[in-house]
Amino acid sequence: ITIRLIDIQVIRSDRFAQRAAGQQERQVILDARRGRISDRNGVDLAVSLPATSVSINPRKVRRATGLARQISAITGEPSDAILRRINRNDRSFAWVARNIEPEVAERIRALDPDAMMLLSGTRRVHPLAGLSGQLLGHVDIDNVGGDGIELLYNDALSGRSGWIRTLVDARGDRVPNTAAPIQQAVNGGNVALTIDADYQAIVEHELSLAIEATGATSGQAILLEASTGAVRAMANVPLFNPDVYRAVDPSVRRNRVISDPYEPGSTFKIVTASAVLSEQVITPTDSIDCLNGSIEITGQRIRDTHPNGKIPFREVFSRSSNVGTIIAAQRLSSDDYYRYIRRFGFGAETGVGLPGESKGILAPTTRWSGRSHATIAIGQEIGVTALQMASAYAALANDGWLMRPYVVDRVLAHDGSVAQHATPLRVRQVVPESVAHQMVEMLTSVVDEGTGKTARIAGLRVAGKTGTAQIARADGRGYEIGAYTASFAGFLPDMEPRLVCV
Known part of the structure; x- marks a missing residue:
């Protein structure tokens, strides 16, 4: 027994510590705010505004079918698509909705606050109703440029994401007051076009x-x-x-x-x-x-x-x-x-x-x-x-x-x-x-x-x-x-x- 304890606590202590950390810690990405695109006079054509994403721990869901219908009534997404994501006892994380209005996110979380969590982020909006839309291009749900200026200057606009590490319990839930910042996010730069x-x-x-x-x-x-x-x-x-x-x-x-x-x-x-x-x-x-x-x-x-x-x-x-x-x-x-x-x-x-x-x-x-x-x-x-x-x-x-x-x-x-x-x-x-x-x-x-x-x-x-x-x-x-x-x-x-x- 003594030899075994020496092996675990001294010789291979770093390996076991890393394994334990992997089971107890989760890394949470801190999104950088995507930079804005403006015309030559500084008029905003594409900006990023605060948004909220809703995640869920499927293992905590008790009435998946009914919950999916309630979420669908708020988001408009078909309930069967939602059900496929949240009715999974083999995982502790799934997205319910991404980059939506904070007020809407709060309404969704109120349906099952013990199972759901809110995560802050941003969403891309176009103040002039899509003026120059084909030139600007779009960003996907992960705020990555898909075409146009958004794609061409994606690296400059994206910035650099940060992260925090937090402790989780045996069910995969975050332990309150254990998040520690490791790296702060760096917001993206801005692009000014020649367009008037x-x-x-x-x-x-x-x-x-x-x-x-x-x-x-x-x-x-x-x-x-x-x-x-x-x-x-x-x-x-x-x-x-x-x-x-x-x-x-x-x-x-x-x-x-x-x-x-x-x-x-x-x-x-x-x-x-x-x-x-x-x-x-x-x-x-x-x-x-x-x-x-x-x-x-x-x-x-x-x-x-x-x-x-x-x-x-x-x-x-x-x-x-x-x-x-x-x-x-x-x-x-x-x-x-x-x-x-x-x-x-x-x-x-x-x-x-x-x-x-x-x-x-x-x-x-x-x-x-x-x-x-x-x-x-x-x-x-x-x-x-x-x-x-x-x-x-x-x-x-x-x-x-x-x-x-x-x-x-x-x-x-x-x-x-x-x-x-x-x-x-x-x-x-x-x-x-x-x-x-x-x-x-x-x-x-x-x-x-x-x-x-x-x-x-x-x-x-x-x-x-x-x-x-x-x-x-x-x-x-x-x-x-x-x-x-x-x-x-x-x-x-x-x-x-x-x-x-x-």
């Missing part, structure tokens, strides 16, 4: 009205500062409120401004026009024979909506002649034309850094058919995102310089110090400054006297281009009958800063 909440609200409202008026199924819009690349608004309709993300179809949660490429149609003609002007194979005043609105390419006929004969190239652009644009594009080699497409940023990610960004659809010239050069020139057989298109127009509004778009202005650590601050970044000069100025004048003529007259604003010059493109079939075989993507891209040339809108 006022601009965002206007864009979302106007986009919603346009969709209602036209009967469209969805819409996208972006407002981009040309000289810096700062995104001032990024909108998707149907709108999405991250507060109820579990009840929303994933397709609605997707930020289609960056993720969904579409055939741009005539808005893409800025690339064709910029390329031929830069290569000096044509001038704005050169005459183009539009062949009375019809041209044959590899045995297939491409037509204009309104036939034209010989007109200056600037009118080819303002009248949006497909035939005239194709004839102009044919003065370039496919390799040279492809180079300009890539220089404008198409076929590559923009560098905005948001999760889920698409690089669009652009085949290399080795995979072009005999028709590709012509159809791409008029915005078909190519897929672009709204952000890519806005960046391309912004390059023309910015003297030919393509800027990297960005949506995060700064990241602040939990102590208020600046952990990250964005600065505008020039990517490359896409076209000479003189060509950019020519393109601005040609875009202005589109609105003044061409196909973009509905974009006129009294007393202001507007530069822009309309586009209407058929929607490609999902199987890649032709186009959906009667389905179109209608778009407009433009800016106010006399406004500083120049804000490009798509």
Whole structure:
């Protein structure tokens, strides 16, 4: 016996002490408060508020079925789902409800106070009813970012959890007054976006009205500062409120401004026009024979909506002649034309850094058919995102310089110090400054006297281009009958800063 006692109390005392501690102690996580996301002026877009979670010791539950019904009446969760969690005699812990209003949690605990326990935490809320919802993204029940800014900056926003250790009795219940703090939680930092909440609200409202008026199924819009690349608004309709993300179809949660490429149609003609002007194979005043609105390419006929004969190239652009644009594009080699497409940023990610960004659809010239050069020139057989298109127009509004778009202005650590601050970044000069100025004048003529007259604003010059493109079939075989993507891209040339809108 003496030898055995020496073995237990001296030789292996540390091992047995650790085993006893494991049976008697429980570690309780102390949640850090998730940082807030705000617009560029400090308006809160996503914040974390106090919340309470309710846990239960199933071994103490006496009337599980009746209790599940009572809890269901308060939370709205089906009683059978609750019953499956609380009717378990093989465990001493289960969640009843997570991250709910403290007052609701108290009502639930009052149903069986001996079996239930309240734990403090936080829940994510959006004070402006989900403004910029797809950009912000959502957090899950454990306050972990699932997409958008919440995912991209999850580490900075989350902070660092702390914990306490507390003693438990043989039934797994916490022993009162035995909790000792081991590590304090460190709250998360804050993220300030380039988004302007006022601009965002206007864009979302106007986009919603346009969709209602036209009967469209969805819409996208972006407002981009040309000289810096700062995104001032990024909108998707149907709108999405991250507060109820579990009840929303994933397709609605997707930020289609960056993720969904579409055939741009005539808005893409800025690339064709910029390329031929830069290569000096044509001038704005050169005459183009539009062949009375019809041209044959590899045995297939491409037509204009309104036939034209010989007109200056600037009118080819303002009248949006497909035939005239194709004839102009044919003065370039496919390799040279492809180079300009890539220089404008198409076929590559923009560098905005948001999760889920698409690089669009652009085949290399080795995979072009005999028709590709012509159809791409008029915005078909190519897929672009709204952000890519806005960046391309912004390059023309910015003297030919393509800027990297960005949506995060700064990241602040939990102590208020600046952990990250964005600065505008020039990517490359896409076209000479003189060509950019020519393109601005040609875009202005589109609105003044061409196909973009509905974009006129009294007393202001507007530069822009309309586009209407058929929607490609999902199987890649032709186009959906009667389905179109209608778009407009433009800016106010006399406004500083120049804000490009798509």
